[in-house]
Amino acid sequence: MTLKDIKEFLDAEVICGEKYLDIEIKFAGGSDMMSDVLAFGQPGLLLLTGLSNSQSVRTADIIEAKAIIYVRGKKPDDIGIALAKEKDIPLLSTQHMMYTACGILYNKGLPGVSKN
Amino acid sequence: MVSSDLGLSERFEISGGDFSKAGTISTKIKEILQEIGIESSIIRRAAIASYEAEMNVVMYANSGSVILNITPEKLHLQLEDNGPGIEDIEKAMQEGFSTATDKMREMGFGAGMGLPNIKRNADRFEISSTPGEGTSLDIVFCLNKT
Numbered sequence: 001m002t003l004k005d006i007k008e009f010l011d012a013e014v015i016c017g018e019k020y021l022d023i024e025i026k027f028a029g030g031s032d033m034m035s036d037v038l039a040f041g042q043p044g045l046l047l048l049t050g051l052s053n054s055q056s057v058r059t060a061d062i063i064e065a066k067a068i069i070y071v072r073g074k075k076p077d078d079i080g081i082a083l084a085k086e087k088d089i090p091l092l093s094t095q096h097m098m099y100t101a102c103g104i105l106y107n108k109g110l111p112g113v114s115k116n
Numbered sequence: 117m118v119s120s121d122l123g124l125s126e127r128f129e130i131s132g133g134d135f136s137k138a139g140t141i142s143t144k145i146k147e148i149l150q151e152i153g154i155e156s157s158i159i160r161r162a163a164i165a166s167y168e169a170e171m172n173v174v175m176y177a178n179s180g181s182v183i184l185n186i187t188p189e190k191l192h193l194q195l196e197d198n199g200p201g202i203e204d205i206e207k208a209m210q211e212g213f214s215t216a217t218d219k220m221r222e223m224g225f226g227a228g229m230g231l232p233n234i235k236r237n238a239d240r241f242e243i244s245s246t247p248g249e250g251t252s253l254d255i256v257f258c259l260n261k262t
């Protein structure tokens with residue numbers, strides 16, 4: 001599914017990276033702990049997180065995540081948004097909570113990260 | 117930056133306690149590795165290890181440094197800090213062990229996964245620490261394909 005599909009499924013708002021909505025997303029993972037993300041993250045990941053500081057964007061860049069969805073209506077700070085623009089990482093925000101957001105996407109057929 | 121056919125060596129200072137800048141050095145190191153054309157899977161592993169190690173210096177030490185050293189054979193990250201040191205390294209290396217404060221957890225850290233993540237991603241990893249003096253890490257990635 002594309003990021004645009006995901007935006008619609010989650011009623012999400014685009015914070016930045018509107019021009020990347022056509023990218024294809026193949027799997028996702030959710031966590032608020034950045035070391036967890038660094039441990040399970042695979043290149044191409046769609047990251048769902050409730051952590052709204054710039055570290056979420058930095059972590060996404062380090063693991064080569066494709067995009068970030070902030071849950072519970074969170075939005076990153078200005079440093080995070082600036083970094084996302086520099087690194088071409090689209091950021092979206094949904095009002096859904098983590099569990100619900102993940103459930104919706106899983107139901108629509110988006111799998112989790114495969115365990116290696 | 118010192119660069120030649122034989123390799124590259126660069127030193128970066130890490131300021132402890134400053135969460136707004138935390139991670140910038142690892143982002144920079146990743147950019148350097150991309151510029152000189154290191155294999156992408158190694159860049160990824162090195163970036164993860166560097167970021168975890170940098171975050172630990174920011175969280176637990178007042179200041180520290182990282183030296184990036186690249187030769188045709190290996191990529192070497194040497195971290196040193198003058199923080200409180202680690203009493204029990206074996207314990208610190210266990211997944212889930214963390215002394216992170218609530219504030220650090222709010223910042224998304226403190227899962228006790230950092231050191232194990234570094235070890236898992238590196239080809240060679242050494243940690244040494246003296247309580248009251250500081251901690252140093254040696255993280256090596258092999259560059260020649262086997």
Ligand SMILES: Nc1ncnc2c1ncn2[C@@H]1O[C@H](COP(=O)(O)OP(=O)(O)OP(=O)(O)O)[C@@H](O)[C@H]1O
Nearest residue numbers: 035172176199208214215225226227228229230231
């Ligand atoms: N540079 C350091 N100086 C002093 N203590 C350290 C240092 N690095 C790690 N430690 C100690 O080792 C523990 C485990 O470190 P580790 O990086 O594995 O987990 P964490 O930093 O607590 O959480 P996470 O890395 O998952 O965010 C830390 O909580 C801390 O007590």
Ligand SMILES: [Mg+2]
Nearest residue numbers: 168172230231
């Ligand atoms: Mg850590």
